[in-house]
Amino acid sequence: MPVDGRIARGNATRSLVLRRAVDDASVHGLAGLSIGGLAAELELSKSGLFALFGSKEDLQLATIETAQGIFRAHVGTPAQAVAAGLPRLRALCENWLTYSEKRIFPGGCFFFNVSAEFDARPGRVRDAIAAVGRAFLAELRESAAEAVAAGHLDADPELLAFELHALGRAANADAVLHGGAEPYRLARRAFAARLDQGQSTCGDR
Amino acid sequence: MPVDGRIARGNATRSLVLRRAVDDASVHGLAGLSIGGLAAELELSKSGLFALFGSKEDLQLATIETAQGIFRAHVGTPAQAVAAGLPRLRALCENWLTYSEKRIFPGGCFFFNVSAEFDARPGRVRDAIAAVGRAFLAELRESAAEAVAAGHLDADPELLAFELHALGRAANADAVLHGGAEPYRLARRAFAARLDQGQSTCGDR
DNA sequence: TAAGTGTCCGAACGGTCGTGCTACTTTAGC
């Protein structure tokens, strides 16, 4: 059974659009995404691009899904190759900071931006964003729990995950808004204070 | 010198508009602010409202200023009445969490939302937002430094301020996006671990 | 070969956006 060339072509265009959409949305927000603007940038017709997705909301949802794939490829997936427990938790944090630092999305972490944008606007878009956030937090929490269970760490996994999540997001936010590498340095020191063995070092410089 | 009734009237209208604008912007963003929409909500003419501010960007800047006044009134100003050092630092953190928890702005912390919105869009609006963020972080850092200088705390003030700033923002973000009071509880535990005397309690539950 | 389906297009829809222009009312200072 041969592949339908039309569908293949459509999928190619769709992913072309989505690759541009995640970049645009990371800077101007998901609400700032414009079908007309996207079409102009990619030299497609507005109506053709519209037909590919059906509605602006569906385009936003597809953009979120694409961004999640990119996020996972840079953060979660490579961490799965590392030993469970503290090593994996360290890898998650470090991959996450690197992903932000390298500006995989031009506006910084995609999900940080769109979370703040849609956190108070009920709807399918917000639900999808919230689900991605919860999934990543759960990943941090499970890795933390494994590290505690293995005796690598003495802490409450839920609180530790919350703290790591908070510090990473703050590093991304401060670096994008104010520039410079200092936020990432501070976040790495804060991470180290929580993740480096002897918990006697927790508050020091 | 008598008060100019026209100017007084204008100022009254301006502040009426701005009070509504900060609420709208905390939910839909500063870019989502609409002169027409604002005029309709307040039953003013679009052109009249426009003339009060001169341009949309000026309206956005005025909105930021108004929001900063409200933020200060709830967080920084009452903390000034508390003894410098650790007590004031604790007050800053607690006031901040309460300000977010009480939804002084319906979309959660105004500056968290608009910071994420404009962090990658150069211009006067972004500069104004960044200045407010820097000022608040400086307030935290100075209070932390005073606490350290007074011997209340043993920590690096810069790192401590970064951590407190990160934890508070995370509590606001998680609570607005996912609902519930759990984020605030976690943040308070994390604050306590850093601010409650015996730094031996830093990592425990 | 004929029917059906998916991509992509141009053109147009109604609506909203920010922004000018003009005119009217209200008030301050002479």
Add this chain to the structure above:
DNA sequence: GCTAAAGTAGCACGACCGTTCGGACACTTA
């Protein structure tokens, strides 16, 4: 009271928005 200025309103503009429609074309299937 008269004049000048500030607040406010009505109206129209050009641009852009998401969306709809009808059709051209490529491709698969019967």
